Amino acid sequence: MSDDATSVFVNPLRDPQDRRLPRIAGPCGLVIFGVTGDLSRKKLMPAVYDLASRGLLPPGFSLVGYARRDWADQDFAQVVHDSVKEHARTEFREEVWKQLAEGIRFVQGDFSDDVAFDQLRQTILDLDRVRGTRGNHAFYLSIPPRFFSDVIGQLKEHGLTDPKPGAWRRVVVEKPFGSNLETARELNAIVSEVFPPDSVFRIDHYLGKETVQNILAMRFANAMFEPVWNANYVDHVQITMAEDIGIGGRAGYYDGIGAARDVIQNHLLQLLALTAMEEPTSFDAKSLRIEKQKVLESVVLPRRLDLATARGQYTEGWSGGVKVPGYLEEEDIPGSSHTETYAAITLGVETRRWAGVPFYLRHGKRLGRRVTEVAVVFKRAPHLPFSATATEELTQNALVIRVQPDEGVTMRFGSKVPGTAMEIRDVNMDFAYGGSFTESSPEAYERLILDVLLGEPPLFPRHEEVEQSWKILDPIVDYWAEHGKPDTYEAGTWGPASADKMLARDGRVWRRP
């Protein structure tokens, strides 16, 4: 390439002070397996377009689709075109499309098809030649995990996983990362046999969300929160992810997996880690991982799993003015299913900072509304110099990080009611990222795809974290499997009565988020 390649080339046009210039990934391409799926059409392709539209993709960026459909390149390009038009965040512009369209390819085949993988190899070599992608390619496996072994085996066999010197090959996998510790390890063995740890990107799209990243900014960039962020002041923490929808078309995947494995193992434990971890020495991937890993290792389960966990299954009911069927009446769900659609668990974090502070995690489908939040609930003031009647309506102070929707932060504290008598009542102070502000804030997938192309892993969980999370969850799920069946709750409500009792035993109540 260049005559002075031996000495390191310093780009004179780059300057660390020049913060207007975006980080653009080097020449590269993205290969998506399972390109006909919903995720690919609704999230991945629009995110690729939005990145291009923001000028963050390298010239010559190429997108290869791999699926069983009998498509030519143009047919696939048309699919990308339509999905981008429908789902992209930024305005559709012809010139951005032109930049992308030239690099779109399609390879037809199933996951064990030698001929097709050979063709994929040819396609990639071809792209390196006509688009200048220089052998840098990321493989996005948007496919069920049972096919991982086939695809990764084929990639290896056809020499697609060994980059030539100076180039890279990366692999991107989506959750679920296994369904328990054992399968997670098997899955990791398959991937890590072929790709080194730094080339494996596990996507947990929650970690790409602005509000989730803001947890770190809020905790570690400010002076006023961290001093009270411990067991001296915090009474307990509630982490909630509620969905108002049912299982939709995911019956095949969902039944037998259930709420705890589907969501608590990944999203909620990651939120717990970010909320509870100590300050990392810096914000690079390694330092963040060390702190997350540490706090996940300090998580302990309560002694009595029967008293400190709860699970439920929704029954027929009215949800937001619509009559909806119960879980057992959903299509393709066996009437005898014991899969939980609601799970609540109590966890402890055995560190000096958090000893004695319970973390309550809950997730459910067909709940009151769609919301994800982390609520840090503080202890009552040790002494109230007011009469009991004056503070009757004062509850505990709370700081709530609203992850979605209506992203922002809420603080709840007591305030005097105007009037002659001293009467104190809860009030809320809201910080909103703002309806309009979030319009322009990038979609999580954009951030994550860009990070994959740039090779920056801070927002991706490593297999150690995944395995640690399964170690926390496995005993609970096993206990459930051996003891009875889920309680029931009416669709459109806030979960089974047993979950309320679980908190009542500790003298606490769930927030209505």
Next chain:
Amino acid sequence: MIELNDTTSSAIAAEFVRARRRAGSPAMGMVMTLVFVVEEEDAETAMDIARSASREHPARVLGMILGDGRGAARVDAKVGIGSGWTGETALITLSGAVTKHPESVVLPLLLPDSPVVVWWPSRAPADPAADPLGRLARRRITDAAAVRTGKAKAMLTQCRAYAPGNTDLAWTRLTGWRALLAAALEQAQSKVTAASVSAERISPSADLLSAWLSDRLKVKVARRGSEGPGITRVVLTTKQGDIVIARPDGKLATLSAPGEPDRPVALKRRELDELLSEELRRLDPDEVYARTVKRMVKEDAK
């Protein structure tokens, strides 16, 4: 919009609070005050742009129209809060002697403890940092390409008057070009021995781009004329050959580099609201811009 005729700053401030309460939410989520100074006929357009740009950064937007300096001093205002948007706006017309003291009207209306940005959509003072309104601000934004008279010299005037916190939208218009050039050079990994910029004859952006390239690459940059629109072609010459970015239509560029296939790249000329949004993202002085204008002044002196 509420019209306040022959009014004062405190009446305008009170109207902001009343308007918010009427809308049902007394909460303020605004992060800055954006002041712009315009002629009456451009006021509506500028307000639309400011409103759109401040979506990303909810702001109190104060549009200042400095009217006829003769006659009795008088302040008129149209005050409103956005619907579907968190900011506040006031379009304030000054006439009479108060046109010489606009800062006295603006000062009481600045949001407490948050940054102030002044934007001159068209004609700007020769030294923005010394301007009575400019002095209140941490960031001062001019647009040399939008002045109506003395276009050819406008950019150089702003370069000479540079003070930390000043930027010109001619610089903002270059971000896409600069990002692409930096990316292209990263791929080429080679020393640049010469460069050229082709653009419309009067193009403040092209002047700045030449100055930036010569400052960073330590080479002489040739400036060539073309029909436009804007900048049409940039060439970086290396030992292996030329890296060329050509954008004949103001939208889609082609990147050519030695040993690489030609590739199309979207490089659209951006609208004013997008440019202003980019400016509002950074409220600290732009050091790279500072070095670039210094270079431009130096080259001009030669």
